[in-house]
Every structure is written in structure tokens, then in C-alpha cells.
Amino acid sequence: MLPTFAADDYIELAADLPATLQAAIERDLGIDPAQYLANAEAARAASDVATALRAQGVDILGTSIDGQDVTYNVADEADAALAEAAGAEVTVGPIELLDSGREVQPAQDHKGGYGYAYQVAEADETGSFPLSRCSVGFSGFDADGNDRYLTAGHCGVDEETGEQFTYPVHHIELSEPIWATEDWANEFPGPELGEFVPGSMHFGEQHDGGLVDITNPDWTGVPQVAGWAGGSGAPDENSVTIRGPIDAVTGAQACKSGATSGWTCGEILVPAQSTPVGAQDVTGFIFNACLLGGDSGGSVVVGNYALGVNSGSTHDGRTECDSWVPATGPDDTTGDFSIGYSLSTGEYNALTLLGSEWELSVAINTPQVTSPEDGGQTGPTPTFTGTVEAARSTHRVEVTVDGEQSYEGTIADDGTFSVAATEALAPGEHTYEVVATYGNHSRSEVASGTFTSTEVQAEALTVESPTNGQTTDNPRPSFTGTGQPGATVTLAVGDEVLGEATVAEDGTWTIAPSADLPVGERFDATVTQAFEGDSQVVTVSDLGITAAPVTITAPEDGSTVAGDVVFSGTAFAGATIGLAIEGVVTESSERVQTAADEWEGELVVGEDGSWTFTPAEELRDGEYTLTATATLDGGDPELTSSEASVSFTVGAEGDDDGGELPDTGSSNVWMIVVGVGLLVAGGVAIAIRARRGGSTA
Template sequence: MLGVCALVSTGVVVSTTAASAEEEPATGSLQTFAAEAFAPQADELPTGLVEAIQRDLGISAEEYLANAAAAKVAADVSAQLVEAGVDINATVIDGQDVTLYVAAEADVAAAEAVGAKVEIGEPESHDYSQYDFEPKIDHKGGYAFFTLADEETGSGFRCSVGFSGYTPQGDDRYLTAGHCGLDGETYEQLLGPVYDVPLDGPIGPPTNPPTPLEVGEEIGDITDGSMHFGPDFVNYDAGLVDLTNPDWDGVPQVAGWGGGQGAPDANSVTVYGTIDAVVGAEACKSGSTTGWTCGNITSAEETVTFGTGETVTGFIFDACMLGGDSGGSIVVGNYALGVNSGSNFGPDCNTGDFGIGFAVSGGQYNALDILGDQWELNVAVNAPAVTTPEDGGETGQSVTFEGTVEGGTADHRVSVSVDGGTAVEGAVAADGSFSVPLEGDLEPGEHTYAVQAFYGNHSQSEVTEGSWTVTEAPPVEQLVVDSPTEGQTTSNARPEFAGAGQPGATIALTVGDAEFGTAEVGEDGAWTLTPASDLPVGVRFDAVVTQTFEEDTQKVTVAGLGIEAADVTITTPEDGSTVAGDVTFEGTSFAGATIGLLLEQAADAAADDAQPRLGLRAEGEDDVEEWAGEFEIDDAGNWTFDPAEDLPEGEYTITAQATLEGGDPELSDSEAVATFTVANGGGDDDGNGEDGDGDLPDTGSSGTTWMIVGGVALLLAGGAAVALRARRNTTA
């Protein structure tokens, strides 16, 4: 008697590298794919699958593969966000439009950064408790197999193969549903062994009485202890079968239903890796009863209880599966999604709503988590396409191997061996690209390479071989700074630097820890660089020019450069002008300047004593009294002084001095002088002050030095100048 088991469908994987004709975003971002780019892969799909896609999904095979590639990227990006601490409740895809449901506002920015539409909360949920799920008890994924249950009667159960894989030692072992290897009442492991059921096509819905089937040759045995299903394994439905018949080879494919034994037929679907369930993704299942059927994932993880009492947690999708499909393959594109577990579909697929698949990866319960130490997915790995170095081409002595692995993902890796030496391994990015730098420089001459791609411990590609010539790199041109020269000064705070160097090299200008811009050396070997911001004013500094070319770095220091500060000026009163006694003094200087003012009244020939002198800051002036008043200076060095008392009539000379604390006097110090007359000025009625002698107002104090006023000196990072003038003489 031949019983009927339920199957889980295999996943389909597509090459994200070949699929997109658009510019690919950086790893970690969502991607969209043009359907027409998948025409070559669509032509390779089995006819039965193409018909199922068009019938059940209402889209073309090209659209199905493009959407599958987008779903794979969405699943990977969502997993990366979760690992980074983003609280994602669900990932939902509609065609290629992705919505991430996050837990809180704090998660929105990170989710939006990958290019998704973001909603706070949970997506609309489904109540699956109303559906009556039943396990469909009844080599290359999708193939039928029979497990002996009773030696005396010869009875047993038919199921479908999920995905080919390996033992830790590299022997063939395939994944199927756990209930396919257990007694339905005692949950003890079936007696076995396991036999092939040769088919020319899907068996079709069960009949009563059952259609007799021929059991083929013995192919293997149930892996002891691997069948996870039933009361002792709540939420699980996965198991393993060892393929021990040496005439059979497990291959990374799902049957295309062309029939035949042993090697897969030409229409099979190639498996390139795994994919996590994403709501809205289009999934297709393969099984020995119904062949290919397709639908959309409606829940990424749901727990259902079968009518017989077992509990399974998996993804829900609306593709038909019937008895005997159990354990078969469920795919999204060329990616392995899960194995058929159960459904509520009737005998002919005309009744029912949903099926449940047990995931290969992702979610809280999956096959790799519980069986990963016993099983590894068999994946088709394409040979790497090496773009650098070009086969037959030339490179310098420092070499980085670059290229792509079609269909490769971040789960892949590559190894590079030069001249038969020790292999160097490198990672493959999510888009299939790789970049593997070699340590040290290669000797000039001809070299050979061998590059191979891997997935896991046992899936590997063919070796890509080639040769190229390494040429000795010409010496790097010496960095030269023609201008400015050591010790030069200028009033331009952003002077041009110029010189010569290695064509294509990068030139950088720094003063201390601050960088002031970069430039590239032209093909003629000349370079110029204008600072991006003002260099230090009023101080001496050293400018460092750095040339970087490949692994060569050169530095030239131009010492003792200086940017001259602006001269101090007196704008009010103007030289030679006549003003009132309540005059406010104004002028300009530079940022960070300290300003000193000295007011001198012309000598009165009729007086016996010299006229007093008032000052704000003076050095070496013994007869200068403090000049009371309000002084202000802004960040640009513009200053004003409003004396506390009006000036009496007379002729005056005001001297303004500017200095910079910590600065170079030759660059920062300057002096301005203005002579003016006060007419009808303040003071008492006769204009001569309280004592009537014509002196300046008595401030009530005197001193031997000027009062210090003005801003605190600002020392800015900066560079030097090209068009520099000779050092100026400061006024004594």
C-alpha cells in the first residue's frame, strides 16, 4: 500500500547582478529590478512553473523573477536592520514596493534610510484559526520518494523532496518535511529505507481507490533523529534523508517535471541561496502531486494547529498543495524559502485557501536553526568573472582582484591564488561583487591566477583562471613647492600655492591639525591650490604640503609664512576735520586686535605747563592720564570709543595703535594718526574746563601707561601665500 505525504516547495533564486540594468545602490539599501533584464533566466524556467506563475499570479515569468530579486534584498536588508537594533514588526512587499512596520518613532529614520515606506505599528493581521490545516501525508527538489513503514505489507508513505544538501562531511543529504519520516500515530521514525518514485510528471489529485504507483530503486535512509514534528517537536516540520545510493547525485535544483531518474532534467530551477519570508512576495511550490503552483505570502510567521493536533509555525501562502506534496520545495525566484507542510486545500485544488510552509531560514523556527549542524543547503555557485586584473592585461605591482559572482550574495565568498600560492579569501557583497587586495607588491613579470567562489563548506564554483603581466611602476615624481617661499608674507588670507609633482597625485594643504583643501596634480605635472578658508592672520606659521600617490606619500614644509593683518584706521574724526566736543571716535582694524588710543592737545603758548595727554593703552608714556569712556570692538575689528566727557575747544591729535596678543609685530602691529579741531565744544562756559586753563577734562586719575582695550587675539589655523610682499616697517 502506498500512502500519501504532504510536501513543501523549493525556492527559486535569481542573480541580482545580471537582473538590474539600473544603477545599483550601496549594500544595505532596497533595490528595484527591471523585468526585461530577467528574460534569460525566465527562458530557463520549466514550462510547468511558467504556466503556474501566469495562472496563479497573473504576471510574467520575468516579472516574477524581478520581484523575487527585490524580495530577497528586502528580506536581507530587514534582517540587517534588526541586527543593528532597529525594532521591525514586519516587512511587507507589494510587487517591488516595500513597507517596513516599526515599533516606534525612534526606528523610523533608520528604516527610511534604506529606501522603504515606513509605518509605525503592525500590518493588518489574518485569523488562520478558522482554517482546517492537514499534513499532506500521502532528487532534486520536488521529486517523489517513498518511505517503507511496514515490511510485511510493503506499505509506506509518499512525499516530495525539498532541497538537496550535504552532511558536515560533504555527503548527499536532502531536506524534507519532518512528518514524512514519522508514524502518524506513534510519531516514531519510519522503518525505511527510502525509495525513488519515478514519474513522468506530477501525479495529480488523489483518487479513490488510489492510483497504483511503481516504486523505484532504493536511494537512501532517513537520517536518524532528524525528523522534527509532533508532540515532542512543537512548531517544527523538517527532517533529513541521506542519499546513499552512489548512482544518485544531489544537485542544487528543483525538478522541472520533465521526468527521468538520476541527473536533473534541463528545465529545472537552479537554487542560488536562501530567502526569508516577506509578506507579499510571490512564492511557488513544487511537489510530486500538483507540480508547480504559485501564490503570495500572506503571513511571514504564523502558528497553526492541524486537525490531528500537531502544531507548526511557518509562513502562510495561498498556493495549492495536496497530499504527497509534503516536504517539497517552496521557492521565491531562485531562492530556497521552505518546504511544504500542510494546507486546507481540497482534493482538486478547487477548494481551500492557504498552505503553510516550514522555513529554511529566518523567523523564530526554521530548518537551519534546528538541523544546521547536520545539513547544509546545496547551492549552485557560478564561476567568478574577474575584471581586474584583466586576463592578458597589465597592472602595477600592487594588485586588488575585483569582479562579480553571478547570483552571489553576502553568504558567498571567493578565494584568490596567484602563481599557485596560498589562497587569499575575500567576501562577496550582496550584489555579487567582490574586491580582494593582495598583500605586498608582486615582482614584475607574468603571473597566473585562479579564482573560485564558495557557499558554505561544500558548494563551490568552477575555477576561473587567467594570466597577466605585472610591470614595474615608474618612480613617483618628487613634490616641489614653488610658491610661497620660506618666510614670505602677504595681506591675502587665501593665497595660492603652486608647484609640481606626480601626475594624478592628490595634494593636500595643512597647518597644524587643520586641512585647508586638496587638489590634483595635472597631466603636465603642475598643481595649484587655493585654501578653502582663511589662513592664520598676524602670526608666523608652517604650512605642510602633502602629495599622495598610490602607496607613496611625500611632504614639503614651508616655514615661517605670515598673513599680514589689516592696518588700523581712524574713520571719525577725519584728519583735518572740525568736530563738536561730544565726538565719538571710530575706526577699523582686524579680528582679535587689541586697540590703543592716545589723545594729545596742541600746546598752549600762553600756558606755563604742557597740555595733558589722555590715553587708552600706552607703553613708555610717563605723562599719560587714563582716558575715561566706553570702548567697543566687534569680531571683525571695527572699534568705537565714546569719551565720558566732552572735549573742550582746541586742536587735537589722536593716535590709534593695533596689536595682536601672541602675534608677530611685523605682521600685526600698525598705527594711524588724525589731527582735528573741536569748535563750540563741551566743558564750562568759557570752554576752558573747570579751572579755566584750557586743559583737557580732569578724569580724576592719572597713570604712566595707556589703558589696554580691544579684543582678544584670535590665532587661526592656516597656510601661506604666493604673491607676498616684503616685510613692512611698523610705525614707531
């Protein structure tokens, strides 16, 4: 169900990671950067599958990953059955939570990971005023597309009063992470960046998210996280590009960026847990990367995907990470851990809380158009195909022809797209522009080119077999014909499409229906050819599929049987079975002649048309002929009506023992109804017809 990702496929991408981040990955996780990126893709795929399972009604309590082995925690056995049917490895019950008595302190303190500072109170009589600082989470947009970034909610709230700060936010100019120095405060206020979005700073009641507007026109938010030269260097060196959001997955390797300690990495221990952060409860993911005061609000990523923002940790006021001892799991009560406020995981997350006010900024690669070729030729309704590297089904693609007509389509999880023009273009040269999008405001660079539209003169569509009025006993006869090489030919009966084929280079095509055609009734089949805006239709009319003929399997023709013979045979589903018997009973001096009009017995016709008739009384010795007929109510008799006969002997041939015809007096059993009784020389001939549900009193 889940794909695996090879580290070798990520060597080139890993080389583009900041050198300091590569060092942090190797130092903190003990793996190479290529494996880190491969594992990040596996975590992203696990997150996507969890979302798909939830959409199918599975109650997913959490997701765990060990390397690339994924397990889903579900609520009960019914959920487990659904998830296992989809190919998932599951366990029933919640993921174990971290049980630690350690106190978690808020890490109070553009491009994610940058530091920002702000005044938190009015100046005193000496003219001095207290400052605070935090880190930027992720760049994004307000509803109108203006720059706005996500950070921790506690950064913008007075913890004593609960009031939101209204002082301006200032960018902190840094050449490396702050660590223990407070020299940044000597440069305050520095460049004014923007302001806290009124009413957006939420801290407590399980949330820790807030928004800051970038109002300084000198600054433009970008979908990146400060690189810190990969660890503790300059913030703009080797920044990390954000490709989209990701849910928390236990065991996934996560790295955080913050202005105090730069890059540090660890593993997610719990995907969602309520934890006291200072005096408030916050629900978020528990991970064991080092997080210090002032890192709050900074970015937490899994590979190139946005996981959440730094909320708090067990830093105990320390200003370095050397003494940080990462917790090893939920049962580790002494190790250090951090909490991140999730972008999208669980009930409490930033997109649920602030989604109407904020949209994540996502980097999108420029589309690579494979068709039509730049400067090439197409038919009047071209299909635009290509790839957008690293894009997924959360992205879309827009195609604009001649700057006027636009067409939109989705991108597959493998980054491919296909968008067809729905209106025929005039012959001649045209221009196109293709752009990939995410949400309402993230857009790629434009891929552009030209092509020439030509009039299509497609080869005529023909259907060579079957022909009008043709019948066959094959319920799935092949349709064959000729057409335009490369064209798509489809077969339909009514509104149901039953097959598709591409016309071969020699102009021939064949379609074998994907389901049985209607049996026993006349119908029309429609064959359609589509080729670059040209469409042709051929209707093959009055076709018929003949039903299977009725048979008599017992008694066999020419056989001698006992008088308690059970008659049986086959027909077709839905058939009405008729039976008729004629016979001459062996002569005797004390013959009893009965002109009965009913023959008692039980007739059973199965759903597949198989049938049996069991007479209520034995047949007397004699010579008989049995005739079976099959018809279909409302069907075409030419396609459904059939007849079969057998002759058989009851008793020893030439036996002179006297006898009489079956007594068919009153009975409350299922029976067949006699059509006519005939008296003939030397015996009695009786014609009988089967009728479902008939009975006599």
C-alpha cells in the first residue's frame, strides 16, 4: 500500500541542503542526509494514506514509522478490518503518550526561523522598556495574498493578563544563532517588520498559534526556512525550501529552525498530546530535538514539508544544546523533549484555528511541458502534458492559450499533469502559458511556448464486424474496424462504455467488450472515434445475442428408465420452461384409460435456467416422448425460443403388464398443467406444459 523510497534517489537533493543542516542530521539522527530525505518522503506518504483512510471512515488515532515501516493506530477492530483491507499495518488502541513530570517552559523569545523582537510594556521613568523575542514559523498569506507569517501564539500574548501585544514587530539582524548573547537587544529596534494580527494570537485551550503581518514593503515572505548554514551559521545560507504541509508521524525525523539555536534534529515521539507549556495547556507533537528560549514560533520540518512551530521544551533556562539529553520514547521520564504546535495534525492545529486567516506559502517548481512541443504542431484541441517536480495531488495546473482561454487540471502524486483544451482552436500559431498552483496564492514560474494548430482530416471510422442485424451466441463478441491511426475508439451500449482502443499504425482497431452484451433482446452499439478535436460515430443496429438453447439431460434419448424418473435439463437465466409428454402405455386386458388434464409434480427452475421436474407418481411402463421449450417473457423469440425432444422407455421393452396413466387427482403441490389429453389406439397420449407456481385443489 505504501511506497518505499531509496536514499540513492535523494543524493542530489541532499547535496543542496545547508551544510550545517547536513551536519545536524548526521549529528542528531545518526543517518546521512539522503536517507533523511527518503525517510521524510515515506513519512509524507504515511500521512497521506492516513488522510485517505480517515476519508473512508477509519478512525485513525495515530501513525507510527520506524525507518519506512508504517503502523496505523485505530480505534477498534472494525476500523482495523477496514484499514487492513486497504493494505495497511494496524494496531488497535492509541499511541502511547509521554509520561514525564518535567516542566515545559515556553521558548519565548523572515523566512521561517528568523528572529523577531518586540516591546512588551511601556517605558519606565528611566526610559527603558522590556523586550521579548521569538522566531518566525512559516511564510504565508492573508486572504488577499498579502505577506503574513505563522508563529507561536504565546509570543504575542501577555502571560499575566492574557492581553495581546500591540507593539510593532522588528526583525533581528543576525549573522549566526543568538545562543547565550543578548547583544541583539543593543540593536533594538532595528528594521520594523510588521505587527501582530489583531485577535490572532492564541495561547492556551490547547492552542499555541498566531500571525504577524509583514507591513514593511522592503520585506517579502518566501517559502523557505532559514538555513543557518545548516546548523549555527548565517541564517540565509543554504535555506530549506517548503513544498507543503505534513502531519506528525511517530518515529518520523524532524528538524527545527530557530533564532536561538539554529538547526537541531530529532524524532517525533508522540504525534498529538496535551502538555502544560508554562501555565497553559497546548496540544502538539512531542519530539526530542533541542529547543531553547527564543526558538519559540520557529519552524519544524520533515524534509521539505512544514510540520509545525516551536512551542516549548524542557530547556530549564539553558542557553546551549550540549547538555540536551534527548528523551528516547514515551516511557523516558528523565530525557529532554520539546513540543511543537502542529500545522495540520489532530483536532488542535494551526490550519483549523487560523485557516480562514492564513495560507501556507509553498514553493512550486516550474512546469516542464512535454506536449505540445514548443514550436510543434497539434490538432485543433491539444492536450497539454508534462511534470511539476515535487508537486502532488494537492497542487493544480493552469493552462492559458493566447492569453485568453484558460483550462485547469489536477496534478498527480507523481507530479504529472494532463489538461485538454475543450474548444477547437482556429488553424494557425498559438501561444501557451502553464503555471502550477497551491492554494490561492502560491504559484510557480510560468512555462511558455508556441504551437501551430492544424485542421484535422481524420481517416473515416468503419465497423467491419459485427454488421447490422447480426446475431451470435457469444455474449462478448469482438468489434473490429478501421480508423485514424492514433485515434481513440470507444464502444458503448446505451450509456454504458464497454471498451476502448487506440487505432494501430495500420489503421485497424479491435475492442473486446468488458461486460456481457444484452442477451435475448435486440440492441444498438455505438462506436466513437476521437482524434484531436475530430469526432466520428458509427452505430451498429439491431444486434442480437442468442440465449443458450434448452436441453434435456435426463432421461437420455433412447434410454430405458424406471417409472420414478426425474426429468432435468438446462436453459438460460430468466427462461420460462415448457414441458410436453406423449406416450403409449403398454396394452393390457384390464387397461384403465384416464384422460387427465393435469400431471402432478414439482418443477424447479434455477436462476441460471437449469431445471428439474419430479412427477408426483411414477410413470407406467410404455413408450414416451418428452419435449422441452424455453422462452423469455418480453424477449425476441428469434433469440430466446428453443425446443429439445428425447424418446425413452419406462420398464422392460415389450412388457405386457397392464397399467394405467398417472393419477393426477387433487393435490396441494407444485405441478405442471396438462395442455390437452388425447386418446389414441393402444394407449393414451397426454400433452402437458410446465407452469411456475401452478397448483390444483
